[in-house]
Amino acid sequence: MKPLVDFVFKERPEDVPTERKVALVEASDRAARTEGGDLIKQVIVGYGDVVQKVVIANSAGDYVEDERIRTRLVVQAVAASGSVIQTGNEAVGGLCGFELFAGCPPEQVAAAAARRAVQMLEAQPAPAGKMPVVMAGEAGGTMVHEACGHGLEADLVQKGTSVYAGKRDQVVAAKEVSVVDDATIEQRYGSYRYDDEGVPSRKVKLIDKGVLNDFLYDRLSASREGKPSNGHGRRESYQHKPIPRMGNTYIAPGKTNPEQIIRETKNGLLVKKMGGGQVNTTTGDFVFDVAEGYLIKDGQIGPMVRGATLTGNGPEVLRIVEMVGSDLGYTIGTCGKDGQGVPVSDAQPTLAIKEIIVGGTTRGRPEGQIRRI
Structure with a gap:
């Protein structure tokens, strides 16, 4: 049985010296601290790669051999000013080897995490209420993965425990x-x-x-x-x-320029990065944290806000999408189900959603939280 697609690994992790991997981690740490200066109090950098060889044989006579190589980099930066502490996270990863970093320089990944942490120190508290929400493509597909996927x-559908x-x-x-x-x-x-x-x-x-x-x-x-x-x-x-x-689960891109979507949203919330959250697959109800958000005022991006949550129902939200952008932004994660974790990507274009309930405070999450990296 032949695959419909083949993947070429250009720079296998086992061929990369350990010293080079350590240097990548150290460079990421320096970049984050340089970006945030004295406000950055802690930087955590995680590099990982795995080479997995899989053999599958069954009683129907199928026999398959496969090799999967995955590489990822995760950066968390913690910024503090007085009694205010904020965290910024960035992650990149793929079914690839060390060539991942040719298109995603680790210094840029780390700087983005630090920049977000520092900016959040000055962010104002998020407003609460039902309002229009623009989900930027760079927010990735957390919403479609958890509330729909x-x-x-x-x-789950056959058990009757899916809203679909x-x-x-x-x-x-x-x-x-x-x-x-x-x-x-x-x-x-x-x-x-x-x-x-x-x-x-x-x-x-x-x-x-x-x-x-x-x-x-x-x-x-x-x-x-x-x-x-x-x-x-x-x-x-x-x-x-x-x-x-x-x-890899995603909402397909549309034809609308993302900037036009913001211009046509008079007032609301722009979500540029999602955090963790909770979803009930039986009902589709969800609560998500907003890791990076901005107010939209008169069609312009306004001040940054912190502590926002989005509360709603996945199928209902998909019904009230008013515009779909021409862009597409990805996030990576480890998806948990029935005690198993598997690597996934999810993505979405910029979306204009008629209204979602925005909470102005971050809620604590019990066991069973979504794990995003």
Whole structure:
């Protein structure tokens, strides 16, 4: 069984001297401290790479060998002024080797984390209430992944614990919204040649112009409906069972210039980076932290705010998307489900959402929080 896509690893991690990796971490630390000066009190830099060799054989006669190389860099900078302490985070990663840093210089990643931490020291408290929200492309796809993507995993749909159960071919979002999961994208953190059942990865259109079109299947959930898997049976390791999981999930870009979206939003909140949060896959209800946000006043980006949260319902929010930008911004993460963590990417263009409830204080999160890196 041949894959539909092949990936070339240009600079394998095991060929990179340890000294070079250490130098990358040290350079990131220096860049963050240089960017933030004396206001930066702590910098944590995490570099990681993994070379995974996978062999899959089953009773149907399928035999697949695969190699997966993933590399990532995570930077956290802590800034303090008086009694105010703020944190900035940045992360990059992909299904690739050390060539990741040719397009994502570690110094720039670290400086961005420090800059956000310092800027947040002067940010004003976020207002509370129901208001228009613009989700910038650079915020990444946390919203679509958590408030929509999990509900499109076939095992949850078949159990009746997904808000999308029984809604195939029905309108579930604005006509401007299309949601895709594509594990074939080169160098993305959630990409793979084969899933963990030996099925080639492929592009799956989940929501097509507002209409629910498909779900994410592994072999078991697909067999229940008499169809083949579409390549989303994933597991953390050989010690875990395959279950339907996301790979690279995103809202497809539209045609509107992102700057135009901001200009046409008279007043509201601009979200440039998302934090963690909570989602109920059965109802679609969510609460997310805003890691970087700005007020929009008269179509212009206004002052930075801190402590904002977004509260709403995933399907309802997708129904009230009014404009979709032409850009596309990615974030990476480790997605947890049934005690398993797998690498994923998620993305979105700039979105104009008619209204979301904005909370002005950050809420503590109990166990089960979403892990973003």
